[in-house]
Amino acid sequence: MTAPQLTNTVLYLDGISVSFDGFKALNALSLYLEPGEMRAIIGPNGAGKTTMMDVITGKTRPDVGTAVFDGQHDLTRLDEAEIANMGIGRKFQKPTVFEQHTVADNIRLALAGPRTTLSALLGRRNAITDDEIDAILKRVRMARHRERLAGDLSHGQKQWLEIAMLLAQDPKLLLVDEPVAGMTDAETEETAHLLKEIAQSHSVVVVEHDMHFIRMLGVKVTCLHEGSVLAEGTIDSVSSNERVVEVYLGR
Amino acid sequence: MITRALFNLSDAGSRIFLGVLLALAILVPASNLLLPPDSAFHVPTHVVSLVGKYLCYAILALALDLVWGYCGILSLGHAAFFALGGYAMGMYLMRQIGTRGVYAHPVLPDFMVFLNWPELPWFWHGFDNPLFAFLMVLLVPGVLAFAFGWLAFRSRVTGVYLSIITQAMTYALMLAFFRNEMGFGGNNGLTDFKDILGFDIQAQGTRAALFIATVALLALCYVIARSIVTSTYGKVLVAIRDAESRTRFLGYRVENYKLVAFVVSACMAGLAGALYVPQVGIINPSEFAPANSIEAVIWVAVGGRGTLTGAALGAVVVNAAKSMFTTGALAPYWLFALGGLFIFTTLFLPKGIVGTIGSLFRRHGHEAPEAKEAAEPAPGLEKVQQ
Numbered sequence: 001m002t003a004p005q006l007t008n009t010v011l012y013l014d015g016i017s018v019s020f021d022g023f024k025a026l027n028a029l030s031l032y033l034e035p036g037e038m039r040a041i042i043g044p045n046g047a048g049k050t051t052m053m054d055v056i057t058g059k060t061r062p063d064v065g066t067a068v069f070d071g072q073h074d075l076t077r078l079d080e081a082e083i084a085n086m087g088i089g090r091k092f093q094k095p096t097v098f099e100q101h102t103v104a105d106n107i108r109l110a111l112a113g114p115r116t117t118l119s120a121l122l123g124r125r126n127a128i129t130d131d132e133i134d135a136i137l138k139r140v141r142m143a144r145h146r147e148r149l150a151g152d153l154s155h156g157q158k159q160w161l162e163i164a165m166l167l168a169q170d171p172k173l174l175l176v177d178e179p180v181a182g183m184t185d186a187e188t189e190e191t192a193h194l195l196k197e198i199a200q201s202h203s204v205v206v207v208e209h210d211m212h213f214i215r216m217l218g219v220k221v222t223c224l225h226e227g228s229v230l231a232e233g234t235i236d237s238v239s240s241n242e243r244v245v246e247v248y249l250g251r
Numbered sequence: 252m253i254t255r256a257l258f259n260l261s262d263a264g265s266r267i268f269l270g271v272l273l274a275l276a277i278l279v280p281a282s283n284l285l286l287p288p289d290s291a292f293h294v295p296t297h298v299v300s301l302v303g304k305y306l307c308y309a310i311l312a313l314a315l316d317l318v319w320g321y322c323g324i325l326s327l328g329h330a331a332f333f334a335l336g337g338y339a340m341g342m343y344l345m346r347q348i349g350t351r352g353v354y355a356h357p358v359l360p361d362f363m364v365f366l367n368w369p370e371l372p373w374f375w376h377g378f379d380n381p382l383f384a385f386l387m388v389l390l391v392p393g394v395l396a397f398a399f400g401w402l403a404f405r406s407r408v409t410g411v412y413l414s415i416i417t418q419a420m421t422y423a424l425m426l427a428f429f430r431n432e433m434g435f436g437g438n439n440g441l442t443d444f445k446d447i448l449g450f451d452i453q454a455q456g457t458r459a460a461l462f463i464a465t466v467a468l469l470a471l472c473y474v475i476a477r478s479i480v481t482s483t484y485g486k487v488l489v490a491i492r493d494a495e496s497r498t499r500f501l502g503y504r505v506e507n508y509k510l511v512a513f514v515v516s517a518c519m520a521g522l523a524g525a526l527y528v529p530q531v532g533i534i535n536p537s538e539f540a541p542a543n544s545i546e547a548v549i550w551v552a553v554g555g556r557g558t559l560t561g562a563a564l565g566a567v568v569v570n571a572a573k574s575m576f577t578t579g580a581l582a583p584y585w586l587f588a589l590g591g592l593f594i595f596t597t598l599f600l601p602k603g604i605v606g607t608i609g610s611l612f613r614r615h616g617h618e619a620p621e622a623k624e625a626a627e628p629a630p631g632l633e634k635v636q637q
Contacts, residue, residue: 057500084502096497098490105486115502117511120484128483169501 009071010035010173010203011056016065017227018051025051026062027227033173038199040214041207042238043224044248049207050093052224053175057090058083070172085115089171093178093207095158099151103142103161106150107133110165133168140164140194155182163194173203180213192216211239211249223248259481260474263612264605268560269470275302276466280459296455301574303462303530305567310469310523312550312566313559314516317476319548320557321485322512323492325410328417329520330543331424332392334534336521338428339391341441341534342375343384344452348445361443362436372434381448388525389518396517397510404506404513409495418541425539440535447529458530465526469563472519476559479515488512549593555603564605 011033018026026048033039041049054060055067058080067075073086084090098106108128119125137143140160145153150161159179166174179195180188192213198204199219208214214221214235221238223231225248231241238244260269279294279302286293311333318324345360354364358371377383399420403413431437450457479485490498491505499505528534537543547566554565569592576585600607 059496059500080496080499081502081504084500090500092497096494098493098497100489100493101486108483109486109490109498109503110501115504117484117504117507120487120508121479121482121511126483165501 008035009033010037010069011205012066012068012071013052013056014066016052016055016062016067018048018055018060018062024227026055026065029065029224029228031222031229033203033205036199036201036203038195038204038206038217038219040217040219040221040235041205041224042209042211042214042221042248043230046226047224048227049224050177051227053090053177053205053207056083056175057088081115084169084171087172088175089166089169089173090175091162091166091177091179093181095155095162097150097153097158097161097165099149101150102147103137103150103153104130104133104146106161106165107136107168110168111136112168112170136164136168139167156184156187159183159187159191163191163198167198171202174198174205176204176206178208179206180208180210188213189216211235259478264558264560264609265473265477268473268563272466272470272473275306276463280463284455284459296458299458299462300530303458303465304527305570306462306465306469307523307527307530308547308550308566308570309563310465310472310526311520311547312554312562313469313472313476314519314523315547316551316556316559316562317479317519318509318512318516319551320559320562321480321492322488322509323409323495324509324513325414325548326417326513326516327414327541327544327548328419328421329516329547330541331417331421331539332396332517332520333524333527333543334421334424334428334536334538335392335395335524336388337524337528337534337538338435338441339378339384339387339521340525340528341444342378342387342435343381344444344447344529345441346375346379347447348443351445352443360436360441362431362439363434366431368434375434385525388521392517392521392524393514396514400510400513401506404509407506418544421539421544422541425536425541428536428539436535438536440533440538441528442533442535444529444532452529452532461526461530465530468522468526472522473559473563475515476519479512480559484508484511546589549589549596551603553592553596553600553603555605555607555609558603558605558609561603561605565603568604 009032011031013029013031016026016029017024029048029052043049051060055062056075058075058078062076069075069086069088075083098109101109111128111132114124133146134143137146140163142157142160142164145157150158153161159182163179166176176195180191183191188210195204195206195217206217218235221233221235222229223238223241223244230247231238231244239249260266279299282292283294283296283299311329315326315329318326348360350357352361354361356364359368363371378387403416408416427433428435429438435441444452446452447457480488487498487503487508491508495505550565550569551562552565553569554563555561573585576582576588596603602610
C-alpha cells in the first residue's frame, strides 16, 4: 500500500505507536482517509480502536508517528479543544451527553460557532435561537424531546442525541465509536441511514462490532489487530480474510 | 441587556430571595433607627451588625456556590479571598484613624510605631483614598485568583488535588499574615477603627448604612451570579462540572471557563470580607484559617449546592445557629453540632434545603408531561413503523 499525498487526505496517520506501561496499544499504525470518505473500523477488543481515536483527538500523544488532519494540521502538537475547533468531532463508546442539561441545551453547547467565554456570556454563543436547535433535532427526529433532561433519556436516545450533537458541531471529520451498541435492530437500521446521510457531506470514521450494521453502511473496512492494520478493503474481502476470521470473526 | 437580566430573575426563587432582601433592607434599619429602644419590635444595633455579618457570609457562600455548585471547583480556600478583601478595607480604616491612635502618629498605624518602623511600607500607600482601597478590595483577591487559577487549571489540577492546594494557599497566607514583618499588624491584625468615609463607625446611623450596603451588594452579587449561571456560559460551566473531558472534545477551553468563574467568585468573596470588617470591627490572620473555608463549604451544602439562593440561606441559617449555640451552655459542642449537620445534610438532604424544596415543586409540576412522554414511541422507530 502506498501512502497517498498528504494534501489529498483528510486524515493521515503514519507509523503511529503508543504504549502504556510496556503494552503496545498502537504498533506502527497507518491509516489514510480521503475527503468525503466513510470508513468502518473493526477489530477485537484491545486492537487499539479507541486509542487511535484518542490520538486523533489529542487525548493521547503518540510515542512516534505522524498524524495530520486536512493535509496541514499536525494533530500531535494540538490539544483537545484546538483539534475540536479545527473540525474533528467525536462520539464516545459510552454515550456521553450532559445529563443535567436538557436535550436542547446539549445541542446549544455543541452547535458550531465561537466558543470563547465572552461569546458564551454576552455574544453569539449566548444568542443561539430555538430554530437553530430545532433544525438539528428534527434531523434526528428528537424535536419533541427538546425540553427533557438528557439524563432521563433511554440509552438509544442518548446515542442519537450524541450523534445530533456531532451534526450540530458540523465537523469535517466525525469519529463515531460504537454508535449502535445497545440499540434495537430498528434503531440500528435508522442509525445506518443517518450516518450514510451524514457521510454525503462529511468524512466519517465508524468503529463498530456489529457486522450486520457495517454491511448496511457498505463502505471500505479496516480491521485492526494488536495495534496495527490487519486487513483493509471491502466488507466481503475483509470478512473472508483468513487472519481476520482467525483473530476476530471466528471467535 | 437589562431586560435580559430582569428575565433571568423571573423565577420564583429569585423573586422570593430579592423580596426578602428588600424587606430586610427597609425593616431592620427602620426599626433600629425609628422605634424606641423599649419597643417590642426594636432591633438593637448589635443585632443589626450581627445580621449584617451573616449577610457578608451569605455573599461569600454565593461566591463559593458559583464555582463549586456550578463548575465543580471545590475551593477549600475561599476564606483567603474573603480575608484579603477584609484586609484591604482594614488598611483603609487604619489610615482613617489619623492622630487618634494611642501613639497619635499622623501617618503610621499604632502597630508600626510600636515596631519602630520609620515610614509607611510601599504597599500601604494609597489606602488613605477610599476609591483606591475599594478597588483593591476587588483587585487583590481577583489577581491572586487569576494567578492561582491560571496555573492550576492549565495544569488540569482537579478534584481533591485542587481542593488541597486551595487549602494550602489559605494556610500559607495565614502563616504569612501572622508575621509582624509582613506589615499587616501580625497576630493582632487591624482594629480600633474610628471612621468610615468620614462617619463614626460606631454610630447607629453608620451601622444601619453598612447594613443596607451589605444587603444591596448581596442583591447585586446575586443578580450577577444569576445572570452568569443562566447564560450559555453558565451552561458550559455545568457541562464542565458533569463531563469535563467531553466539554473539551466539543472545543471549549475548559481552563478559561474555570478561570473566569474563579476570578469573579474571588472578587465577590473579597467584597464580602470588605463589608464584614467595618461591621465586626477587626480583621486578623485567623480569618485565613483553613477551618473557615471549610465552614463556608458546609453553609453551601446545607442550603443547597448549585442553587445560589440556597447558599445564601445556608450561610445565614448555620451562622444564626452558631450564634445561638456558642453563647450558651452548649458552646463546647458547637463543632460537633456543625459536623453532625454536615453528615445529616450529606446523607438525608444531598440537595440541601433549597434544592430539596425545588425538586419537590418540580415533581408536582411535571408529573403529567413526563408520563405522557413515556407513552410515546422511542425516536428512530417512527420511520420504520410508517
